[in-house]
Amino acid sequence: MEFKVNCGIWGAMFGVPSIVADNFLKLASGNQIKVLLYLLRCSGKLCSTEEISSNTGVSADETEEAVIFWQQANVLSPQANTGSAGIQSIMPQQTEVKAVQPQPLAKSAPEPMPDHKTNLSGSEIAAIMDGSQDIRELFKIAESILGALKNSQMNSMIWMYDHLGLKKEVIITLISYCASIEKINTAYMEKIASVWAENDINTINAAQDEIQRMNASKEYSAKIAKLFQMQSRPTTKQNEFIQQWKNAGISLDLIRLAYEKTIEQINKLNFNYINKILISWQDSGFKTVQDVEAAESEYKKKRTGVKKNANDPDIEQYESVINKFLY
Structure with missing residues (x-):
């Protein structure tokens, strides 16, 4: 079966980066495509999470996760000064989008991390990613282990890194262990992360030794x-x-x-x-x-x-x- 576009109904048009059609039609979800199309349609306009959600039928949480997905794919760029409620839709100027290193945030005193885990918005997470190579690498590797990351998972990893002070490689080791035993809910991972931080388990060797001890304890408990x-x-x-x-x-x-x-x-x-x-x-x-x-x-x-x-x-x-x- 063949299809032909009905050009007669076209009115105002907007462009879609070739990389989206070439690389992401299979990878992106329907909701992620919806959010991207709306942002591209509103190119240059400051859009709030609520506005995008209202016009696409995608929930607010999924909207923020979709924006982060396209930012990680270098299709959208984070707007550093929009605040937690705003998302700037930026349509690439080139027909083909080339991967580029994210530009650092404008020089300013970094905001102190809260003592307790907070629910960071999608734009806040994007800003943190933009300013931290460790966080970007952490998310990239975590995504290869867990699949597409949810807002709650990214919040959790940022909390482990910034508040608990665990190193990127230690958090990755923890995530790999939890995935191997099929316990990837954030509460379980945060519980282990807190114990590791309290006991200064903050190197790959120390983390691997602790995992061996935990496995041995599980086996012993199973025998009992x-x-x-x-x-x-x-x-x-x-x-x-x-x-x-x-x-x-x-x-x-x-x-x-x-x-x-x-x-x-x-x-x-x-x-x-x-x-x-x-x-x-x-x-x-x-x-x-x-x-x-x-x-x-x-x-x-x-x-x-x-x-x-x-x-x-x-x-x-x-x-x-x-x-x-x-x-």
């Missing part, structure tokens, strides 16, 4: 959940017990024995009960299943032997060690 026949993931409180056992170097065999004794005693899974058993064994110097079994065997011999004095200190000691399992 399987050992305890749990149908769901351990809760935060349960994970605290698990990490405590891991850090103490308690073997899985010893934890399994404590679990079995818990089921025998109270017929249900209770992390606090298991933990008290393990603490009791640790206090008594029992490090292996064999240590516990040997102590129990000795205890039984003393209990079943020839008449013993009820106040025999040995009996009392064994009873305090073996039966010191409280709720």
Whole structure:
């Protein structure tokens, strides 16, 4: 099937950069194309986010994300002095748009970053990108990992970089890790980023070491959940017990024995009960299943032997060690 443009209905016209038709018809979304066409139609006019949204039917958030998309593609240029509400539509003068390095902002004292994460507008984010090569590179690599970035994701990364002080490569390492475990929501990434900043994990080597530690903890937690026949993931409180056992170097065999004794005693899974058993064994110097079994065997011999004095200190000691399992 062939198509022909009806030139008879043409009135006033405006141009569309060739790069858009050549490179972005497949890459850009319908909403991104709508926003671009409206801005090109209004070339030279200062357009607010609300105006663009009203005339295109695209939400305000998606409008700002679309503008940033075209700015990153060098089809639109950010207007440094328009403020948070204004977006200047700039139509390239050349038929073909060549990639150029963004020009630095006019020299002025940089605005201090807020102490807490704020919801930066699309034009504010664009201005930050224009003034920071690190942010531009961060967004470019993050986009290759996560896909087209949302306003909230860009806000989050700027907050990690400017407020938490994490280096660009460390943030990229964090994003790659979260993508590998399919947890890319901003709240999860920000939680990890805050911990890293607090613990001065701010080099690639330190970040990779921390990821290895986190993976090891997850694997250990999964083994415990399987050992305890749990149908769901351990809760935060349960994970605290698990990490405590891991850090103490308690073997899985010893934890399994404590679990079995818990089921025998109270017929249900209770992390606090298991933990008290393990603490009791640790206090008594029992490090292996064999240590516990040997102590129990000795205890039984003393209990079943020839008449013993009820106040025999040995009996009392064994009873305090073996039966010191409280709720």
